[in-house]
Amino acid sequence: MMQRNLIAEGGVLEFDPDFLSLEESEELFLFLQKNVAWEQKYYTDRKTGQQYPQPRLTAWFADNTDMAYSYSGVTQVVQPWIPVLLDLKNKIEKITEAKYNSVLLNYYRDGNDSVGYHSDNEKELGKNPNIASVSLGATRTFILQQYRSLESNGSIIPYAAGYEEYELTSGSLLVMSGTTQHFWKHSIPKTSRPGPRINLTYRYFHS
Secondary structure (H helix, E strand, O other): OOEEEEEHHHEEEEEEOOOOOHHHHHHHHHHHHHHOOOEOOEEEOOOOOOEEEOOOEEEEEEOOOOOOEEEOOEEEOEEOOOHHHHHHHHHHHHHHOOOOOEEEEEEEOOOOOOEEEEOOOOHHHOOOOOEEEEEEEOOEEEEEEEOEEEOOOOOEEEOOOOEEEEEEOOOOEEEEEEOHHHHEEEEEOOOOOOOOEEEEEEEOOOO
16 A cells, blocks of 8 residues: 655655565566666766766666657667566556656666665656656665755755655555655665665656
8 A cells, every 4th residue: 555755845755565566576577687678877977087887777668769868977778668567557557647658777786786866857757757666676775865945935945854764675666756856866875785676767758
């Protein structure tokens, strides 16, 4: 059952730790691990110009083959949908009552793979994006940190008091909506926990 959490400045978090059964999540993890064309992307250090590999592998699936997705200096080239990803999309849409036309997959090979603090605020995702995240495999900690606040006069100021943390177990579903991406950043830090993990973030991409 989805648990709803209203956070600062109009953000909304919904969480279902049992969205998929253990059997469903294990089967889907193994299928994606073996059958997705995973990509190793690189980011460029702005000061030195040196390139470094992202600490994870990625893949991007979408309705339209022209829907290239760029973020943090990285461009994801779209791959055509595969049935299991479409089936999962349809299941999430029924629960969230939102529409999605794409999914970004992240493959964390072990506890050394991670993603730093960021917001999914690219213009192609719209003003208040609904982002549905399914976790498969090893449990990882998901951290949200508020980084700015809205004053009564309408101005936005730096602010870092709000904090949320979720343990993303295999088969869990976390949905971020409302103004979450405007005032909060999120991350998956490195961990000593063993085991690989795959994360699927469904979103609506405005091309």
